[in-house]
Amino acid sequence: MIRLVKKSEVTRYSGLNSVAIAGFIAFGTGCIIFGLLGVNPLTAYTVMFKGVFGSFHSFSEVLVKATPLTFTGLAVAVAAVMMLWNIGAEGQLVWGGIFAAGTALFLLPEAQPYMLIPAVLVTAAFGGMLWALIPGVLKARFQVNEILTTLLLNYVAIIYMEHLFYGPWRDPAGFGFPGTAQLPEAAHLLRFLGTRIHLGFPLAMLCAVGLFFLLNKSSWGYKVRVIGKEQKAASYAGFNVTGKTLAVMAISGALAGMAGMAEVCGIHYRLQTGLAVGYGYDGIIVAWLAGLNPLFVPLTAVLLGALFVGGEQLQSVLGLPSTISLILEAALLFGLFAGKAMQQYRLVFIRSDSIPERSPAGRPE
Amino acid sequence: MMEDIVFIGQIAIKSSVAVLLATIGEIITERGGVLNLGVEGMMIVGALAGFAAGFATGNPYLAIAAGAMAGGALSLIHAFFTIKLRSNQVLCGLALTILGLGLANFLGRPLIGEAGVRIRAFAVPYLSEIPYLGEIFFQQSPYAYGAYILGPLAWYVMFKTRAGLVLRAVGEDAAAADAAGVNVAATRTIAIWVGGLFSGLAGSYLSLSYTPGWKETMTGGQGWIAIAMVIFCTWNPLRAFWGALLFGGLTALQFFFQATSIDIIPAYVLKMLPYLLTIGVLVLVTSSGKRRRSASPADLGVPFSRES
Numbered sequence: 001m002i003r004l005v006k007k008s009e010v011t012r013y014s015g016l017n018s019v020a021i022a023g024f025i026a027f028g029t030g031c032i033i034f035g036l037l038g039v040n041p042l043t044a045y046t047v048m049f050k051g052v053f054g055s056f057h058s059f060s061e062v063l064v065k066a067t068p069l070t071f072t073g074l075a076v077a078v079a080a081v082m083m084l085w086n087i088g089a090e091g092q093l094v095w096g097g098i099f100a101a102g103t104a105l106f107l108l109p110e111a112q113p114y115m116l117i118p119a120v121l122v123t124a125a126f127g128g129m130l131w132a133l134i135p136g137v138l139k140a141r142f143q144v145n146e147i148l149t150t151l152l153l154n155y156v157a158i159i160y161m162e163h164l165f166y167g168p169w170r171d172p173a174g175f176g177f178p179g180t181a182q183l184p185e186a187a188h189l190l191r192f193l194g195t196r197i198h199l200g201f202p203l204a205m206l207c208a209v210g211l212f213f214l215l216n217k218s219s220w221g222y223k224v225r226v227i228g229k230e231q232k233a234a235s236y237a238g239f240n241v242t243g244k245t246l247a248v249m250a251i252s253g254a255l256a257g258m259a260g261m262a263e264v265c266g267i268h269y270r271l272q273t274g275l276a277v278g279y280g281y282d283g284i285i286v287a288w289l290a291g292l293n294p295l296f297v298p299l300t301a302v303l304l305g306a307l308f309v310g311g312e313q314l315q316s317v318l319g320l321p322s323t324i325s326l327i328l329e330a331a332l333l334f335g336l337f338a339g340k341a342m343q344q345y346r347l348v349f350i351r352s353d354s355i356p357e358r359s360p361a362g363r364p365e
Numbered sequence: 366m367m368e369d370i371v372f373i374g375q376i377a378i379k380s381s382v383a384v385l386l387a388t389i390g391e392i393i394t395e396r397g398g399v400l401n402l403g404v405e406g407m408m409i410v411g412a413l414a415g416f417a418a419g420f421a422t423g424n425p426y427l428a429i430a431a432g433a434m435a436g437g438a439l440s441l442i443h444a445f446f447t448i449k450l451r452s453n454q455v456l457c458g459l460a461l462t463i464l465g466l467g468l469a470n471f472l473g474r475p476l477i478g479e480a481g482v483r484i485r486a487f488a489v490p491y492l493s494e495i496p497y498l499g500e501i502f503f504q505q506s507p508y509a510y511g512a513y514i515l516g517p518l519a520w521y522v523m524f525k526t527r528a529g530l531v532l533r534a535v536g537e538d539a540a541a542a543d544a545a546g547v548n549v550a551a552t553r554t555i556a557i558w559v560g561g562l563f564s565g566l567a568g569s570y571l572s573l574s575y576t577p578g579w580k581e582t583m584t585g586g587q588g589w590i591a592i593a594m595v596i597f598c599t600w601n602p603l604r605a606f607w608g609a610l611l612f613g614g615l616t617a618l619q620f621f622f623q624a625t626s627i628d629i630i631p632a633y634v635l636k637m638l639p640y641l642l643t644i645g646v647l648v649l650v651t652s653s654g655k656r657r658r659s660a661s662p663a664d665l666g667v668p669f670s671r672e673s
Contacts, residue, residue, distance in 0.1 A: 085455060138644075142652040147402065147455065148593045149647065152640045155586045163633035284459055321474050326467030333460040334446065341450035 051313025090280025096257025128257020381613025390563020402458025406465020415569025436565015
């Protein structure tokens with residue numbers, strides 16, 4: 001018989017321990033899966049490790065993946081700090097992509113880069129913001145559960161995007177290929193060092209730092225955190241919960257919209273099917289692994305990015321399905337729960353015959 | 366005209382079965398005080414397991430059972446983390462969905478495009494001969510008949526038996542139920558597991574009967590719609606029919622417009638409608654306030670522990 005007993009105090013650096021435990025559990029899960037597939041786990045992990053750290057170029061791909069993951073992770077985190085669940089980063093990312101592509105293709109097709117790049121940044125953030133404000137308004141005005149509304153709107157956004165690039169926005173010269181025409185070169189984000197790392201990466205880092213200061217060093221951020229901890233107390237204290245709900249959702253959506261812009265203007269150079277591949281959902285894992293701290297979000301985004309790049313290597317070297325990384329990703333999250341539980345509680349092994357009967361007060365003492 | 370209505374009605378029922386089953390399951394789970402947002406994940410794993418078992422054995426009964434058991438197995442992960450480790454129920458449910466979609470993607474790859482077992486519609490003798498209604502309700506897949514029975518059965522057990530009383534007590538006030546000698550953890554585990562069985566069953570309907578075959582996107586958000594419908598039907602399994610029909614009806618209209626190539630509403634708008642309408646329903650139900658709040662199990666989402 002195993003029992004959980006609450007610890008009297010939570011250890012310092014506990015967040016880091018949780019992540020370590022999460023990693024350990026994901027690692028173990030991977031060993032089991034590789035074993036079941038008949039692959040030596042050591043070989044598989046070596047392939048993943050080499051695929052990630054083997055060369056400068058391979059590691060650069062990790063940072064390429066970490067770019068949208070940082071944005072969506074920040075988007076989830078800023079909402080979660082106020083105990084708002086934004087499961088809709090995927091849809092907001094899509095709208096960011098739509099607005100960015102629309103701006104570059106139709107609104108300002110002839111513009112110079114110094115005009116166009118800021119324009120796509122602003123419009124993409126605006127697009128994501130608008131989409132996030134729908135559930136934001138419903139939550140603030142009618143108390144509608146934002147988990148369901150943000151999530152259901154993802155499907156709507158993706159259907160609309162597909163309509164655009166299968167229909168009115170389809171490239172007339174694309175031989176029926178579903179996608180828009182290529183964006184004008186002025187809209188392509190600058191790339192660095194001959195890799196695919198683009199301007200979106202430093203921008204994401206900047207957003208992380210900016211969000212950290214906003215949440216932790218401003219009175220506005222202080223209020224947001226108080227609302228997240230104790231909503232009733234916050235409204236007694238006269239904090240404007242409605243206004244902050246809207247503001248937080250707007251910031252969250254804008255960040256997710258930037259992820260869409262980064263993908264469209266930094267990688268794909270057009271609006272096409274590869275845009276909605278789940279970065280919005282991965283953002284949930286990134287944010288919680290980082291303990292909702294914006295400064296840690298880029299780190300966990302890199303971790304997840306490495307997992308994806310490693311997964312791709314498994315496919316190309318060992319012929320294993322790359323989707324194994326999706327399972328390892330979920331294992332990371334479950335590992336985090338286990339880690340948190342181990343921080344707060346001690347496992348106590350009790351011989352079954354020594355379990356005390358229930359006392360009248362309901363406490364096993 | 367009448368023919369069109371019968372056609373739409375038939376497809377509406379056909380399209381609502383999965384949402385209906387999943388809604389009933391989630392109602393049972395939530396009545397026990399646990400929110401499980403993993404419905405979408407359990408459904409897709411149920412769909413895969415059902416299809417795979419059918420493909421391997423050719424036996425439809427085994428296929429159905431495998432689908433339900435797979436959903437049930439996944440739900441036990443939720444039970445372990447939320448009850449034993451007292452993890453955050455929202456986050457754990459999301460993790461379950463991510464895990465389910467990952468598993469389905471990973472394990473289902475070799476099965477894409479294969480032809481498996483098909484569970485066909487069959488006409489119920491006598492009942493199917495009722496004009497119009499018979500055609501709409503009684504020329505369906507056995508899953509639909511199962512759902513017709515399981516909804517009222519769930520209602521009966523929940524409100525007319527001791528087991529149902531225990532379930533609701535645990536969901537309303539776990540501490541009081543505990544004081545009365547109810548094993549809260551066991552009750553909640555069973556509630557989660559039964560919900561998982563229903564979700565898995567719902568998924569297997571999709572891959573065995575509704576659109577026979579395997580595709581990792583085949584649930585298309587129906588699990589999430591089911592969770593929304595739980596709120597719509599105020600945690601009452603009998604009302605789940607209305608919620609599911611709403612979804613089925615819109616899907617049927619989509620088919621109807623496509624089949625008759627009437628172009629009043631663009632196809633992509635029709636495709637969005639089930640999601641938009643679900644949001645609309647949520648807004649209506651939430652803003653009409655009182656009924657919903659009194660219907661929601663009071664301890665929903667609250668982990669139970671004697672220590673705190």
